[in-house]
Amino acid sequence: MNEQAKRFLLELLATPSPSGQEWHIQRKWIEYIKPFAHEIRTDMAGNAIGIVNPEAPFKVLLAGHCDEIGLIVSRIDDKGFIYVDALGGISQKLAVGMKVDILGYGGCLTGVIGANAQHHGGLKENFEFADICIDCGAKSKEEVAGIVQVGDLAVYKREPELLLNGRLSGRGLDNRTGAFIVAETLRRVSERGTKVGLYAASTVNEETNMGGAYFASAGSSPNMAIAIDVTFATDYPGSSSNHAVIELDGGPVLAKGAPINRKINRLLEQSAERQSIPLQYELTPRKTGTDADMIRTTGRGVPIALVSLPLRYMHAPVETASLNDIEQEIELLADMIVRMTGNENLNPLDDEL
Secondary structure, three states, rough: OOHHHHHHHHHHHHHHOOOOOOOOHHHHHHHHHHHHHEEEEEOOOOOEEEEEEOOOOOEEEEEEOEEOOOEEEEEEOOOOEEEEEEEEOOHHHHHOOOEEEEEEEEEEEEEOOOOOOHHHHHOOOOOOOHHEEEEEEOHHHHHOOOOOOOOOOOEOOOEEOOOOHHHEEOOOHHHHHHHHHHHHHHHHHHHOOOOOOEEEEEOOOOOOOOOHHHHHHHHHHOOOEEEEEEOOHHHHHHOOOOOOOOOOOOOOOEOOOOOOOOHHHHHHHHHHHOOOOOOEEEEEEOOOOOOOHHHHHOOOOOEEEEEEEEEEOOOOOOOOEHHHHHHHHHHHHHHHHHHHHOEEEOOOOOOHH
């Protein structure tokens, strides 16, 4: 990964993109891909799609969602304290003690989520978001009302950081790393050339309703698609799995299960063999829980696969991944797409590719 790409990744991770308010990050994503995309499209959902070979009859869709979990303002009390509900799968247990940026209709407002001192009883054992609030320093509801209103969104005030051994930590690696991987794959495929049409989509709303994936797939009618997301690493203290351990620096993770087209997986495995990229596997017997589920059922049906980045501490403000895994995933995807002919047969009842 070159330094320009690494700076772009860190910029994406520093840009608030709560589900339903992704336009700031999408503008940055579009600006990055302009030099190498043959065509750029947007849609009414807010997706951004960069295309290489838009005239090619065989179309491959890569979808990495750019939205992150967050908070949504539910009410403001008379003293100016701001109450919130969850936006996506965010945990109230991790909220206490965090700084927050509220993306208000009148501007950004910073606050803190405090807690009753332990000396005075602390938080009750089974507290909910309704039991905590954001303190912006306001003295009245009127003071806040000029900046924030009910329905505004918020994210933790947390900058991305590089740790030892090429590890990356921050808020919302799920799944702005996926949007980055899609953009970088587009760049490398554009530079190397391909016979297929590549539709690289930074999708919206995955953390809340997956509607962005539907718009992206229905609008492009791909012959096949790969969702790019994250999955649970199980290589740290306190984690557990009934299946094989998934490790940081262990390579990209391919899904196996009923929704997954085995021939797309085989194309990915062949690419991994050529590039000496290690692969890991996870099981998705019924659904994947990602954009892949929505994409699969658009149009006449789309053969799909899921490639995931191992991620520690999912949906915490300190999600942690490996830059090496990110680089290997980009190369895996780019190599596969560059070598495709456009004549691939993805019907699982036919023996040949």
